[in-house]
Structures are given as C-alpha cells and as structure tokens.
Amino acid sequence: MSAMLETSGLTMRFGGVVAVDRVDVKIHEGELRCLIGPNGAGKSTFFKCLTGQYKPTSGTVHLREHDVTGWDSFAIARLGVGIKTQVPSVFDGLTVRDSVLIAARRRYGAILARKRTDEVLGRIGIEDIAGKPVGLLSHGSRQLVELATVVASEPDLIILDEPTAGMTAEETARTAALIRQLNERHAIVVVEHDMQFIRSIAKTVTVFHQGRVLIEDKVDVVLNDPVVRDVYLGKEPIRAAVGRVAA
C-alpha cells in the first residue's frame, strides 16, 4: 500500500527549542490515524508543519506524488486536504449555509455546490441552524460548522486538530460517530489528547513525546504500553512541573 502523506526527518526549531525532532510518519489512503501525546509533545507544531502554517526547519512532507514542504496552506488545501484547527476557525459574520457554500464552491460549480452544501449540512446534522450567523452559535456548534466547511469540498485527507476540545460529552460522542462515518470516504488524521475519545475511534495511534515519535502501533497495544502510561499519567509531566516551579 502506498503512502498518501509521508514526512521524513521533519524538524521544526524555534530559536533553541526543537519542537518537532526528525519525525517520520506515513499515512495510507483511507486510513484513520490518531496522533497523541501530552501537552508540549509537539503535536500541534507537527500539525502546523503538515498544513503549511509553519515552514519546517528541515525535512520533507510528501502528499502523494507532490513534495509540499514549505507550500502555502491554500496550495496544500487545493491538493485535497481538509484542515480543522484547534480553536474553531469559522466565518463569524456569515451564516452557516454561506460558510459551507463558500467551502464547497472552491471545488464545484454553483449548482453542484448548492446541492453539496445541503447534503453536508444534513450529514453533519446542522440543517436546523443553517440560517444562523456563525458568530451567535455555541462553541460545540461552531466546531461542527467548521467540520462541515472542511468536509464540503470532499477532501481525500482530513486533518483535525483536537476536534473535541471544549465539547460536551454528548457532542464528543456525536463527533466520534461522525469521524468514523467520514472515514468511510476520507483518510483522517486526528491530533488529540482526550484518551477516552481516542479509544472510541482509533485504529492506529502514533504517540508524540518531546518532539519525537515515541511509539506507533495498534490502539490497544499503545494504550497498554507502560512507557506511554508513564508519559501520560504522571511521572513525566509531574517531573517537568516540579522542574518549572524550582526554576
């Protein structure tokens, strides 16, 4: 099976801090991959390197046959990558329908885009708020609206940065179902740190720690790994926290 997205030796430095350190990750067509790791592990920086928001210091990002290292975000998106940011990035002044329509219209003509918009609104389950300005919606609804704009242009690959941040338990469950459903048609990369959520959707998990890939395996293997438990459940964060206080 050929790789759809592949990074090799991807490194991002900020001054003296190496946020992402020689990361090699391969995502296959149709895969659902979770990237997890404690706060500060480099997940979000890695995400921004993939999506063109940061230009990596060294290493490469390949998307199918294209070398997209250092490309602008819009150009990467045009290759069929849907990107959802951590803090919902939506058009506050537009209605839900117009937001989704603008997303769909990038790829489809006027009539087809309209059809696609209705379909996506239904699939994400937000037809009832289609006429409302996005700025007036609750945080959870905004997350769903953003997801709808991401899906609207039928991307082959969807990259989601903490899609459940700030959601209620019910909304989280709905999002998990949605992601499983989306995975039938799109390859998906989810950056998360909510373990419950990971457990409910994941197949393969890549664990980040201190800017590197700590382990990559099937979800139950990873979640039962003692090192991962240490990193996640205490030892490392506590030591780091103690270090900070002492300094």
Next chain:
Amino acid sequence: MNAALKTTWGPIALAALAALAVCWFLPATLELFALINATVFVSMAILALSLALVWGYGGILCFGQAAFFGLGGYTYAVAAINFGDTTGAVPLAILVPAGFALLLGYFLFYGRISDVYLGVITLTVTLILFKFINSTASDIWTIGTAPLGGFNGIPMTPPLNFPGDMTAMLMPDQIFVLAVIGLFLCYAIAKLILASHFGRVVVAVKENELRAELLGYDVRLYKLIIFTVGGAMAGLAGMFFANCVFVSPTMFSLSYSGQIIIWVIVGGLGTLVGPVIGCILLQMLTNWAGTLEVIDPNLVLGAILVIAVLLLPKGLLPTITGLIRRGDRS
C-alpha cells in the same frame, strides 16, 4: 433568485431611480457654482464608495486612498493636455491608479504585511507622492507638454469633451450627469461583485483569513484584486474632481486620506450607501464650517473622527437602522 432580487438587483434599481431623479432635478434648480460644487460632492462620493468596498468588505484599511484619487486626477490632466482630446485620458485615469494599486498591493499582500503596518505603509506612500508632486515646480518636471507645476498643480486642466470630438466641450451640467452616472455604475459594480462568488470569498477573507486559506483560497490574490478595483474607482473619482476644480498636490494630502476614512466610519463600515451619505453630509458640514471662518475645518473633522470611533464604532447608518429595528420590535 428571490434573495438576489432583494439584496442586489433591488438596491441597484433603487440607486438607478435616485440617480435619475438627481440628474433630472439638480441641474435645473442649482446655480452654476452650486452645480459644480455638487459635482465635487459626487466625485467625493465615488471616492467614499471605493474605500467602503476595500475597507468595509475587503477588510483592508487603506490610509492612502487619496493616492489613487490624486493619481487619477493627475493622469487625466497630463493625458488630456498631451492628447488635446479627453477620450483617451479617461480610461488612463482609471488604469494608471489601478496599476499603481496592483503594484503596491503586490508588495503589501504578497509580503503578508499585517493590518497595522499596511495602514502605515499606505499612509507613507501617499505622503511621499504628496511631497514629490509638491517638489515638481521647476520646468524639468514636464510630461510631454504638461508641466506638473509643483504646489500650484495644473490650473489649466481641460474639461471633458464628447468622445472623439475635441472641439465639443461638455457643459458643467453634462459633467454633473456623467459624474452621477459614474457613481451609479461604481455602486452597481460593487453590488454585483459582492453578490458574486468572488465577492463572497472577499468577505470570507475579511471574516477569517486563516479559514479562507485553509479552504484552499489564495487570500493574497483576492485582497489584491479588490484593492485594485478600489484603486480604479478612486482614480475615476479623481478624474471627475479634476474636471470641477483642477489638479493640485492637495489631492494627495493627508487631510483627504483622513476625510475618506471619516466618511466611511461615520457612514457605516460594511455598507455601501452609508459612506456615500456620510461623505455628502460631512462635505456639506465642512463647507459650512469653512464659511464661518471661526472654526478650522480640520478641527471639526478630527473631532468627528475621534467621537465616531469612541461612541459610534458601527457608524451612523447601521446605528440608525439598528435603532429603527429596535423601535419596530417594541
């Protein structure tokens, strides 16, 4: 379809009616001097509309809209003097400022210069043009047969003639009607742009640049195009202004740039009609303040701007319509 009728074609039809009424009524009732003054107001209204589009919908706060206005006026004057005929001067008066906007915009947007710096750079470019034009008094600053004239400007700016017939000069009432048509066309074009997919993306970019980019839109290109359209409209405004008064370096001055922003912010950011109304009301106010000779017009304008920012951040038109709507509900 119904929605397009309500938000686009309806207002355009209303604007056409208003333009017809003004063209019918004003030339017949106003004295010559007042009519020429009215033409100045209309050219200013076009200028206000250009910034209303660029800032209110494109989210680009250009502190140097006067630069395109001045360039339009000077291009028209220089070309008309050289050609002896204004037929070719009019399109040049639109194309040269548009070209300048394209070049400047390329640096600003493709350099990904942030909002605030963008304001400062457009302001500085305008000031430099102002200084440059001011320093062209000597004879070496002559383009073809047209001396730039330094701080005196070009007093003999030729008025428009019938296309192709340089002996048939237009009368002030005809120029007034043309200016009103120009204003109407700019309004209609702006409305149609905003109703198109391109216009929706421009507004989306203003709402959230990152999201538009992540959806695959090259935001730099959209900003550049709307900025260029604004520059073209401001050039047209300068051309009409040159026809009523004459071109001089004050067209590039800071107080013009300031006034345009004041019209837009007082009239209402994010509307097209608001800035046009704001422009005409404030023009009348400053003209009146000028005749008093007690209060300096700059003091009036400056105070209005400060008060508008502090008390009416949404502008006059949205505030009034908001009040009316609230009144309706209760």
Next chain:
Amino acid sequence: MDLALIVLLQIVTSIAMLALISLGLAVIFGMMRVINLAHGEFLMLGAYAAILATGHGVNLWVSMLLVAPVSVAIVGVVVERLIIRRLYGRMIDTMLATWGLSLALIGLVTMILGNTNTGFSAPLGSIAIGGFRMSGYELFLILFTAVLLAVVFVVFRFTRLGLIARGTMQNPDMAAALGIAPSTVYAVTFAVGAALSGLAGALIAPLAGVVPTMGTAYIAKAFITVITGGAAILAGTISASGLLGAVNTLGSFLATPVLGEVALLAAAIVLLRLLPRGITGRFLKGSL
C-alpha cells in the same frame, strides 16, 4: 577629505534626527502596542511650547529642554485618559482615533496661532571644517541624541521603573502581580513617550520652521523608522535610523532631497518585505 568628513557628518546628523523624532513613538509603540498617529502633532506642540516660552522671556535652553517636554507630557496624560484608555487592545481604532486627534490638533493650533511660519534661529553658530562650515547646533543635536538614548537605556535597564515597564511589556499581568495597576504603567509610559516627542519637536524647531502642519512632514519618517526597527525600542530605533538615515542622506546627496526621501521609503518597504516583523524581529531579539 573634508568633503568626505562633511558627508559623513551629514549622515550622522540625519541618523540622529531620525532617532530623535522616532524615540517617543517607539516608546509608545514598543511598550503599549499603540500606534499614535498624533505623534507628529506632539512634535509640533513641543516646538510651539518652546517658541511661546522663549517669547515670554524664558531662556532658550530651558524652553527647549524643560518647558516643551513637560507641556507635551501633560497633553499626553490628558489624551491617554480621554481617548487611548478606552481603546486598549483595539489597535486599528486607536490608530483612527489618534488620527482624528492629529487633525483636530492641527485645526486647533491653526485657529489659535494662525497658519504662519514661525521659529527661532539655531544657537551655537557654526564650526569650520576645512573649507566647509558645519552648524554647531547640528553637532549638539548628535551629541544630545546619543546622551538621550543612553539615558533611556539606563532608565529601562537599571531602575525599578524600567523593570516594571519591561515586565508590563512582556506581560500585562506581570505589573499587576508586582502590585502596580497596568493602567498606571500605561499612563506613565504614554506621558514619557509624549514628553520625548515634545522634546524632539522643540529641538528640531530651529532647523525645521514651525507651522501647525509641520507634524505631517515627520510622521511618515518616524513611523517607517519605528516599524522597520521592530519591537525592541532602543535597538530597533538605533538600527533602523542608522540604516534609513544613511540611505536618506546618500540619496539626497547623490540626487535631490525628495529622492532621498523616496529612497528611504523604498528601502523601508523592501526591508519589511524581507523582515515582516522589523529588524529586531529577526536580529537582536529580546534586546531593549
């Protein structure tokens, strides 16, 4: 040889002037992220304060070095209370409001004092350098600017006031944690910036000619200097005025003064294209 020396002195003068007129703006921008578009009018008010004071028999040096900064600082405090304070965090609105203030101040001064060119001649005579003469006052300006920059450095680096100011610059909550209201820090900062602008206005008055609209001649240069310099107040001002002052003088010397200014602007635009966050956004990070 003498010519080379004169050109060199011209360049240094130009750099000093740029640093002088930009410093007040740089302090306000660097500390408060406020773009004060009435900066040019603060210069103008300083110049008029000095002229009015000397007109009433105050000693020239006292007028320039004391009366001007103090009166403009008072104006600064009033402006901060009435306008700036209400708009913190709204950068664009602050720009618009201070622009309105700039227009209003021009109008007000024109109304009260008239639109005529006044001024006073430069003290200190001139100094012969070979076959050329150099104004003694310009030499004084160079030295004074150097001393002023040094004083600002010492104040920021070594005093409690400077520590609080730097803390607030990094993080507004820091000042609150030190038991000082951030609003006080901002008010003091704005007053200090205004005082520096008033001082600069008075000092350039003998060279510039004083009219109500004189601020517009300096504001663009000051802005371009501050923005090209980037976030660090002193390092940014010094590096940017060094570079742009040299470009300006060489342009003026090789062509005309207007082309010198065009060259300054062009250099600044190219620099911002290469370094969007200014010189100190890339180099000399974290300096003052």
